[in-house]
Amino acid sequence: MSSTDNSIESGPLYRFLLKVERAGNALPQPALMFLLLTVLVVLLSAVISGLGVEAVHPVKKETITAVNLMSVTGLHMVLTDMLKNFTGFAPLGTVLVAMLGFSLTEKSGLLGALLRLLVIKSPRQLLVPAVLLAGIMSHTAGDIGYVLLIPLSAMAFHSAGLNPLAGLAICFAGVSGGFAANFMLSVADPVLSGLSQEAARIIDPAYTVTPVVNWYFMSVSSILIIAIGTLVAKKITLPFLGEYKGAAERTAPEPLNAYERKGLLWAGVVFAIFVLLVLWGTVPETGFLRNPANGSLLDSPFLKGIIPMVFFLAAFTGVAYGFAAKTFKSQSDVTNAMQDAMVTMAPYLVMVFFAAQFISLFNSSNVGLILAVKGSELLKDMNLSAIPLMIGFIILTCVVDLFLGSASAKWALMAPVFVPMFMLLGIAPELTQASYRVADSVVNIISPLMPYFPLILAFANKYDPKARLGTLIALMLPYSIAFTIFWSLLLFAWIWLGLPLGPGANLLYVMPGQ
Structure with a gap:
């Protein structure tokens, strides 16, 4: 493997990624970046207002002019709306509520036990798809996949007589390369859908984007990621690495003890019980979770309250596991677990404060709407259909992903421009969001700026002390390329067939009154 590593680390890809790493490290932290962008919006609003740039509102047919934020009116807007911008930020409440529930599944040990059970009990011939499945499911509750599952998978491969670096790479591909794919809702769903909704309301103030709008597509994407990841692992990764001849001692992952089995x-x-109650409330036409007025499921308390439903499911199962497995011994353990989750959300809250100000001022100044109208007019003249537009958007997102690792920070930056722009071209926010999620995932595993990249490299060093950045990139590049090609093709096939991306989520957007 050393000769291949040397060629990788002296090749153009490695030198390019080193330049990307240096450029990305020069970027400010997300919170500071949004503060600087807010200042830029203020200055831009003054320039556009001064130049007299105008656009025609696509629905109201009124002339849109920029609001100069460097005026007394702009100052009043900043002062009076700052608190409302933060507390009314669409993703904030949903994310915090979801995290309170997911914290109990993580802190109680339920999620970790499920992942261990899946990896440990999988037969050798099914270890690869099992690890990919576990990786995909791990980000239901945040970043446990990076911290727990990746080293566990390396250990499981080593114990099964396979190269542990293969287990590490395959799991990393599932956890990070398949980040958007999942059979269940994850914390990312309310974050991204809230940002999409904020952006969509630049054009349509009544537009709603729920956390489940990409669920159908992401569930099928999970099957694709497992299939393509398994193919790449068996055809490329395992033969490339060959037999492990390192000095690391072979140890088996610890089996579940009696308390953990009782907890499960x-x-x-x-x-x-929870699933039966949900079925009771949703399957009958008169179910108590359906819309009481018309019996609809799409416009029902169930879908509107999907985040509280997720909270209750995660909280009840986590608490049941915790007390049965003795990881929770008192009610204070439960509240402490939820408090710890809020501590980990501190960086997110700081970023959200500044992101909320940026998005609000971007919208209030009319800069976002003017850019969306002008951009859509340019693209309309090019007469491009949905698929070519999404190809260009995916490529752009992949490039941005090399420099800015945070999925929510990138979407907070891109959504206010591209969601309304594509809406004016007849593309629904749900499709724009799905395209973003595909592109955001596939580059993670080769981006040196991905926050967990150094941690994965540290895990690799346990089995190969000579492993460096090029080693990890060489292992992950086949997954990144394969996922990009086949996941994009799945999206394009979805568009061509006209399938809904999720409950009530269409591909196309029709302007009100048309």
Whole structure:
């Protein structure tokens, strides 16, 4: 493997990624970046207002002019709206509520036990797809996949007589390369849908984007990621690495103890009861979770309250597991777990404060709407259909992903421009968001600026002390390329077939009154 590593680390790709790393490191932290962007919006509003740039509102047919934020009116807007911008930021409440529930599944050990069970119990011939599945499911509750599952997978591969670096690479591909794919909702869903909704309301103030709008597509994407990841692993990764001849001692992952098995049993009972109650409330036409006026499921308390439903499911199963497995011994353990989750959200809250100000001022100044109208007119003249537009958008997002790792920070930056722009071209926000999620995922595993990249390299060094940045990139590049090609093709096929991306989520957007 050393000769290949040397060629990688002296090749153009490695030198390019080093330049990307240096350029990305020069960028400010996300919170500071949004502060600087807010200042830029203020200056830009003054320039556009001074130049008299105008656009015609696509619905109201009124002339849109920029609001100069460097005026007394702009100052009043900043002072009076700052608190409202933060507390009314669409993703904030949903993310915090979801995290309170998911914290109990993580802190109780439920999620970790499920992932361990999946990896440990998988037969050798099914270890690759099992690790990919576990990786995909791990980001339901945040970043446990990076911290727990990746080293566990390396250990499981080593124990099974396979190269542990293969287990590490395959799991990394599932956790990070397949970040957007999932069979269940994750914390990312309310974050991104809230930002999409804020952006969509630049054009349509009544537009709603729920956390489940990409669920159908992301569920099918999970199957694709497992299939393509398994193919790449068996055809490229395992033959490339060959037999492990390193000095690391072979150890098997610890099996579940009696308390953990009891915890899983009780969590399973609670899960089954919860699912039965949901079916009781949604399957019958008169179900108590349907819309009481017309019996609809699409416009129902169930879908509108999907985040509270996720909270209750995660909280009830987590608490049941915790007390049965003795990881929770008192009610204070439960509240402490939820408090710890809020501590980990501190960087997110700081970023959200500045991102909320940026998005609000971007919208209030009319700069976002003017850019959307002008950009859509330019693209309309090019007469491009949805698929070519999404190809260009995916490529742009992949480039941005090399420099800015945070999915929510990137979308907070890109959504206010591209969501309304594509809406004016007849493309629904749900499709723009799905395209973004595909592109955001596939570059993570080769981007040196991905926050967990150094941690993954540290895990690799346990088995190969000579492993460096080029080693990891060489392992992950086949997954990145394969995922980009086949996931994009799945999206284009989805568009061509006209399939809904999720419950009530269409591909196309029709302007009101048309």
